[in-house]
Amino acid sequence: MIRLILLVLSISLTASAQDPLLTKAQRIFKPVPGSPPALRANPLTPEKIDLGRLLYFDPRLSSSWLISCNTCHNVGLGGVDLLETSVGHGWQKGPRNSPTVFNAVFNIAQFWDGRARDLKEQAQGPVQAAVEMNSNPGRTVKTLSSIPEYVSRFEKAFPGEATPLSFENMAKAIEAFEATLTTPGAPFDRYLKGDAKAINDEEKKGLEVFMAKGCTACHAGVNLGGQGYFPFGVVEKPGSEILPPQDKGRFAVTRTASDEYVFKSPSLRNIALTAPYFHSGKVWDLKQAVAIMGTSQLGAELNQAETEAITRFLGTLTGEQPKIEYPILPPHTASTPLPEVGAGPRPAGH
Amino acid sequence: MIRLILLVLSISLTASAQDPLLTKAQRIFKPVPGSPPALRANPLTPEKIDLGRLLYFDPRLSSSWLISCNTCHNVGLGGVDLLETSVGHGWQKGPRNSPTVFNAVFNIAQFWDGRARDLKEQAQGPVQAAVEMNSNPGRTVKTLSSIPEYVSRFEKAFPGEATPLSFENMAKAIEAFEATLTTPGAPFDRYLKGDAKAINDEEKKGLEVFMAKGCTACHAGVNLGGQGYFPFGVVEKPGSEILPPQDKGRFAVTRTASDEYVFKSPSLRNIALTAPYFHSGKVWDLKQAVAIMGTSQLGAELNQAETEAITRFLGTLTGEQPKIEYPILPPHTASTPLPEVGAGPRPAGH
Numbered sequence: 001m002i003r004l005i006l007l008v009l010s011i012s013l014t015a016s017a018q019d020p021l022l023t024k025a026q027r028i029f030k031p032v033p034g035s036p037p038a039l040r041a042n043p044l045t046p047e048k049i050d051l052g053r054l055l056y057f058d059p060r061l062s063s064s065w066l067i068s069c070n071t072c073h074n075v076g077l078g079g080v081d082l083l084e085t086s087v088g089h090g091w092q093k094g095p096r097n098s099p100t101v102f103n104a105v106f107n108i109a110q111f112w113d114g115r116a117r118d119l120k121e122q123a124q125g126p127v128q129a130a131v132e133m134n135s136n137p138g139r140t141v142k143t144l145s146s147i148p149e150y151v152s153r154f155e156k157a158f159p160g161e162a163t164p165l166s167f168e169n170m171a172k173a174i175e176a177f178e179a180t181l182t183t184p185g186a187p188f189d190r191y192l193k194g195d196a197k198a199i200n201d202e203e204k205k206g207l208e209v210f211m212a213k214g215c216t217a218c219h220a221g222v223n224l225g226g227q228g229y230f231p232f233g234v235v236e237k238p239g240s241e242i243l244p245p246q247d248k249g250r251f252a253v254t255r256t257a258s259d260e261y262v263f264k265s266p267s268l269r270n271i272a273l274t275a276p277y278f279h280s281g282k283v284w285d286l287k288q289a290v291a292i293m294g295t296s297q298l299g300a301e302l303n304q305a306e307t308e309a310i311t312r313f314l315g316t317l318t319g320e321q322p323k324i325e326y327p328i329l330p331p332h333t334a335s336t337p338l339p340e341v342g343a344g345p346r347p348a349g350h
Numbered sequence: 351m352i353r354l355i356l357l358v359l360s361i362s363l364t365a366s367a368q369d370p371l372l373t374k375a376q377r378i379f380k381p382v383p384g385s386p387p388a389l390r391a392n393p394l395t396p397e398k399i400d401l402g403r404l405l406y407f408d409p410r411l412s413s414s415w416l417i418s419c420n421t422c423h424n425v426g427l428g429g430v431d432l433l434e435t436s437v438g439h440g441w442q443k444g445p446r447n448s449p450t451v452f453n454a455v456f457n458i459a460q461f462w463d464g465r466a467r468d469l470k471e472q473a474q475g476p477v478q479a480a481v482e483m484n485s486n487p488g489r490t491v492k493t494l495s496s497i498p499e500y501v502s503r504f505e506k507a508f509p510g511e512a513t514p515l516s517f518e519n520m521a522k523a524i525e526a527f528e529a530t531l532t533t534p535g536a537p538f539d540r541y542l543k544g545d546a547k548a549i550n551d552e553e554k555k556g557l558e559v560f561m562a563k564g565c566t567a568c569h570a571g572v573n574l575g576g577q578g579y580f581p582f583g584v585v586e587k588p589g590s591e592i593l594p595p596q597d598k599g600r601f602a603v604t605r606t607a608s609d610e611y612v613f614k615s616p617s618l619r620n621i622a623l624t625a626p627y628f629h630s631g632k633v634w635d636l637k638q639a640v641a642i643m644g645t646s647q648l649g650a651e652l653n654q655a656e657t658e659a660i661t662r663f664l665g666t667l668t669g670e671q672p673k674i675e676y677p678i679l680p681p682h683t684a685s686t687p688l689p690e691v692g693a694g695p696r697p698a699g700h
Contacts, residue, residue: 057426065432066421076407076679082415087691091441273681284688321678328671329426331623338634341437 052177062133078273084281097281107226149330183319206313235299402527412483428623434631447631457576499680533669556663573617585649
């Protein structure tokens with residue numbers, strides 16, 4: 001028995017002695033928790049989450065009945081649309097790359113420039129943007145109120161409220177559903193929790209370089225990012241192809257000169273799934289994106305081996321993707337505002 | 351004992367004596383079966399069905415990475431897009447209303463004009479149509495072959511084949527998945543199986559009118575339609591708004607003069623969910639659609655009560671909608687052809 005205790009003791013001493021990398025990583029990063037966090041002024045209930053699931057997939061939130069939240073934040077594609085910039089109403093191209101909805105609840109604010117305080121504020125944006133879903137609060141409320149199942153679901157999700165069905169509550173339900181879209185169980189998270197074999201030596205090397213080079217200044221915490229605002233090009237501005245001069249980032253929100261070309265650092269969770277990269281979506285290759293970050297943010301030309309090691313480490317951030325049952329959407333009625341697709345181009349011959 | 355036997359005998363005699371309507375209906379219609387039918391040259395396996403599920407939801411089958419089968423045949427919206435005519439690549443409007451994918455496997459052929467023999471032939475159409483997904487077999491095979499999980503899933507779905515991953519096998523897998531998209535358990539089906547209370551008296555009245563007026567000439571069998579080709583306007587052509595003169599229907603397939611304005615009669619299964627109606631998608635109100643059918647097909651002005659009764663009966667054709675887990679789509683690689691969204695309109699201000 002004493003031999004056994006000594007053996008266990010020696011193993012655990014060795015383990016902690018052997019892995020200062022883990023100790024350091026644990027101070028900087030946190031695993032994705034297994035359940036969603038509490039939301040500001042929006043308690044999670046099963047009824048609200050389920051209503052949010054329906055709304056998230058319902059294209060009737062757009063004026064064309066063609067675009068849902070899932071169009072640009074596809075839950076089957078890492079929570080993004082895999083496009084340079086999103087395509088919305090009338091096939092218009094949006095100005096920025098679609099950020100992933102997965103783990104977005106852990107970000108300090110929403111949108112690349114942080115102009116929405118949280119997901120319920122964010123959810124109201126695309127519904128109204130002419131370049132995205134091209135609707136408005138009046139039309140949205142009219143649409144949802146015309147569908148009896150939505151009326152009763154809003155009553156159950158927001159019990160006791162004078163007006164359960166409102167544009168704000170639509171956004172709250174979507175926020176509640178989105179808060180469940182987390183991806184725990186990534187190899188890196190298992191490593192953070194003490195499973196030394198969860199990531200291999202090359203990936204550990206990448207983690208080491210990632211921390212040593214200072215990437216963690218912008219990419220730390222649960223989301224390895226999403227916690228602050230930083231100029232794209234701290235050290236050296238990338239070319240205008242990657243950093244288009246007309247998009248001044250957070251400057252448009254704060255009107256402060258020092259916020260020109262400042263963006264919220266994106267989360268690196270599931271980054272291997274969410275190409276193309278940067279707010280401009282101009283870079284498809286993760287290794288190239290890492291190299292650009294080295295030059296522009298760190299002023300450190302990363303050598304090939306370092307870039308590759310970091311890229312391999314980033315691959316350990318892919319977590320378990322959420323399993324979602326596709327909702328059966330409730331039927332519209334005679335009082336539902338009909339879709340407005342607009343003229344659009346006519347194909348030849350028809 | 352003898353009294354009991356006499357009682358049972360008398361009840362069953364009464365039941366069948368009381369419901370000649372059911373007896374007549376059972377001769378004309380069949381309930382949706384609980385499991386998918388066997389497919390021509392395409393045995394159903396779990397591996398093939400599951401691969402088909404991924405492909406059905408994968409927008410990377412389109413050149414823009416924006417349009418999947420589910421865009422126009424939305425499994426949350428009765429298997430349709432609820433649009434007059436579908437919107438595809440570049441926001442182009444297609445020429446005809448999107449038919450539902452639900453129970454489509456029971457139709458004699460696919461498309462409004464029956465130009466595809468079955469669902470595997472159908473599935474190859476929209477992928478290639480410039481106005482829909484705007485891709486081609488070469489690009490599709492290159493895309494799927496560049497994604498390791500697809501390569502291995504095709505191998506498992508088509509074991510022993512020399513070239514498991516092909517455009518044809520993509521279509522076969524989609525057909526296999528679509529064959530599972532049936533909607534059994536509609537109130538009318540429970541009635542057909544002998545549950546006299548499954549539909550109410552007004553709905554029974556509608557069934558009676560439906561059969562008495564001759565609607566069953568085109569709408570019978572499992573799908574209440576989908577089994578033959580009929581001129582739109584047998585008796586009287588509807589206005590050009592509803593029957594656009596340039597779309598001559600099956601004539602384009604057969605080049606036979608008698609096939610001008612001939613279309614496959616659509617299934618009436620889940621018809622209450624799948625507005626707008628007709629190949630032109632010009633009619634949103636089911637009652638109005640019924641009235642138009644009365645005039646144009648039967649030469650019988652249905653009175654208000656008859657139109658309403660038939661409409662109520664049609665409401666009993668809504669079955670259990672399929673429950674589907676949204677697929678986690680496998681990630682692309684460096685050799686995957688990138689999305690081509692095209693120029694498209696630029697929004698003002700960006």
